[in-house]
Amino acid sequence: MGSKTAQLILSLSILVILHEFGHYITARWFKCRVEKFYLFFDPWFSLVKKKIGDTEYGIGWLPLGGYVKISGMVDESMDKEAMKLPPQPWEFRSKPAWQRLIIMLGGVTVNVLLAFFIYAMILFVWGEQKIVNNSFKGGIYCADSLLLKYGLNNGDKIIAINGQEIKYFDDVPAKMITAANVTVEHEGQQKTLVMPVDLIGQLVEMKKQGVGFIDFRRNAIVGDLSDKMFDTMNAKKAGLQRMDKVVAVDGVPITFIDEMGKLVEKKKNDSVTIEVDRNGQKLALRSGVNADGKMGLPWLTFNDLDSLGLLKIDEKKYSLLASFPAGVAKTWEKLSGYVDQFKKMANPKTGAYKGMGGFKTIGSVFPTPWDWQSFWSITAFLSIVLAFMNLLPIPALDGGHVLFTLGEMITGRKPSEKFLEYAQIVGMVLLLGLMLFANGNDWFGWGRSK
Template sequence: MIQLAQILFILSVLVILHEFGHYITAKAFKMRIEKFYLFMDVGFSLVKKKIGDTEWGIGWLPLGGYVKIAGMIDESMDTEQMKSEAQPWEFRSKPAWQRLIVMLGGIIVNIILAWFIYTVMYATVGQKYIATEKIQEKGLAFGEVGEKVGFKNGDKIVSVDGKTQPKFNWLIIDVLLGNEVVLDRNGQKVVLHLTDEQKGLILGSEGKNFVKPRLQTISIDSVTPNSEAAKAKLQKGDVIKALNGQKFSFFDVFATDLASHKNDSIALTIERNKQVKDIKVKVNAEGKLGFIPTTQDKLDFQITTKLSLAEAIPAAVKESWQMLVYNVKQFKLILKPKTEAYKQVKSPIGIARQLPDTWDWEFVWNFTALFSIGLAFMNLLPIPGLDGGHALFTIVEMVTGKKLSDKAAGYVQTAGMVILLSLMALTFGKDIYQWIVEIISKK
């Protein structure tokens, strides 16, 4: 329920402010606003009240919202009013430059919102990020997929496409979006060129978690029931000191050696409650014992810098711009079929399931800023039915002096809405299916 509450809160803030951007600019140009809705009121609305010329309400379908401006074909698909003569207060009666500003109003507000949130966060709780230099001081550990595409445990990522990245949070995104990855491997320079297929392999399995801090302490976090570790009575908190008398500096080296003893019995030297003891345990056919190691919290590598307001403002602008750039790069990745990145696109249901199950205002506001830039970028796309589609036709009109007819605009809007609703149905269907499968698998 906490996850659901968080996503509804975030969506509500973003939708209301995005639509307010359209509302305030339309009002500034003396256009009549017929409706202002949070969420879609398909068939009926949960709440509605008419104040002046405007009906304010909340719909039941959380797929965005809309502002219905008189004389404009929009999400409401109301074309009846277009059959009558244009009135001075209608959208279609206004100059192209005014209509363009109205169309971009929501996008502008989304960008301003992200900038404002980052400014406040940097000036209060501080600018926080995982330091690349600190987290890979001892090198990095890669999962099976990471090793398969060319990384090796202990590698340090020096640069991506010739650029260094001090923030580890973004470094991994850079790797998945970039072309050339330069590594430091035991003091030697190694260059990797990840193919679209390899990126797809990472995205489809481990995603951003394909690389982690290299663990030096081999401590047990949990033991899998009925596993060999459970049979040997290994416990949470046990620290593995040696395997068959051999000590290890890193967990990944231990795991590699363990895999060479498939179906064999081994001797583990462990430390439990400050006492050292040897335990006999059998390695399973997969070369594992059946326990999950304690991972080092990435927050241990976090740097926090509290900025003054004068410092926070430009830093927030820079972060907002960087987020917009990443959205462009991610969209390019989605358009490459071989990466199968389009399979990772999530609906609000999929996003909600990735949110923490405890309410954290700092996380909520940071995620709201992140999501706000994403919403701004999505609406910038020149797709009929989105703000970018409306803006594109208006810009063409300003350049050519020719306006799209109301009839043609209706066809274009209909086509755009069909495309958007189809994509929504696919993403919602995928996320709901995955949710049901996980519920069933846990039973």
């Protein structure tokens, strides 16, 4: 099992178990009988199961989520026979509407609290590092991105997105995909560029073609070559050393990594002359280039560049007490950003639906090798996504049940069980269709325009 797959399974297992625990604990709180508590689904058979009291705990074989089966509730089990019997005091349907509402919101509540707690602990353990947007002098780098098509240039400095000033470059990629306008400084002059309504859809297409998005320009200064993995690579064989400043490639002057990359890539399966400044001394070194147009060359880390004054990193440490309000703020920030993206996805004109992905897409987000800070950060964000998606007013989701219960509380009229059964079927069909589309998009590009 690959590292990404293992991280995906562990992350989703944590989220599903805790989400369902939210329903389970509130149901037990109001003295509802919980018949089953399962990680993954168990049609026909389960991998593991054990009954304790009234509840069967188990692990199913179909890894598409999980569930708790609460007595007297119309859910994915579609247990129609049980619903034909008279209501019993321990059943969900016998409880007052406000109790049923709390049970329905239990899973979402736990997911939000989990995200807040994880972010708080990340800030407490690792702190926070962000690159100050106006601290690097080289501006941005858009590769061959379509951003060049809409007026951005390599070397521009991003000032604001959608009228909001950008303090940290770390915020640029997420804000750019939902940008309506971008204010940049180009050759000393500020200008505001209008982005197309389908920018996010075009960016998805660009990513599928393997084209880069946006980054900031980094000075071409050689990083640490001490790892044995570099012993067999061209750059180390050629004699390049840490802190060498690359100033030219085949006689063409360069300053930044992207400038060097373009020149070296033209020499696939060939060699290039790399001119470096080593402690004030100019050296010309001949290096081979592999079939991918690479030399096997590491660059200085962000912290190294910060120590040289080539950019500025704001670093903040949090005490345990301070980490909790900061965790709440980060949860809200991530939720707001996701809602903005979801609005784009809900509008066909944006083309954002092309980026809807399933398990393959989610799994690709996790890093290799395994990094616990990244793992927990991704898990916290997925917890927010799970909470938001479950609140959508779709039958078969928590949001659908919440909508019906709120309607009952307002009107005083409870939906019939037959209506709830039909609504559940419609919701399950809709969710199955969305799941098929998302995972089909992963493997077959169903969302791609023809």
